[in-house]
Amino acid sequence: MFVVTVEFRSAPEHTGDFLTALRENARASLEVEPGCQRFDVCRDPKDQSRFFLYEIYDDAAAFQAHKATSHYGTFSERIESWTEHKAVAMFRLDGPPA
Template sequence: MYVVTVDFIIKPAHLAEFLPAMMENAKTSLEVEPECTYFDVCQSESKSNHIFLYEIYNSEKAFQDHLASEHFKLFSQTVENWVESKAVNIFNRC
């Protein structure tokens, strides 16, 4: 299994817009990408503009397919200016 984590820091003025867009992206990923098996969106209790994603794909190729999908491209373009920082980490599930 191919695990992806993403830490977003969202510009506070855009948090109310970012969250629904992120939730829609996660929902669509699970619905239309058969090899995306888990997509969790978490929000920090102490810093509300810190959003953490935990995603599981069957393979690296499945993740690359996710990155190439139309819904992901649209999401990325939509939120591009709302993001203060973004850190992506890749893991192999043990």
């Protein structure tokens, strides 16, 4: 399994729209991508403009397929001007799945 984490900070005036866009992308990923096994959208309770994504894919190819979808492209374009910070990390799941 291939794990991707993403940390975002949105412009404070766009946190509601940012959260909506994140949720829509997560829902579409889980519904239409057979290689996407998990897509959690998390938000810092002390800083509403700080978000964390935890995504699990079958493999790196499934993640690349995710990035090629139309919903991901729409999401990326939509949040571009709202994003103040973005950090992506990739891991291999070495323990038993939950």
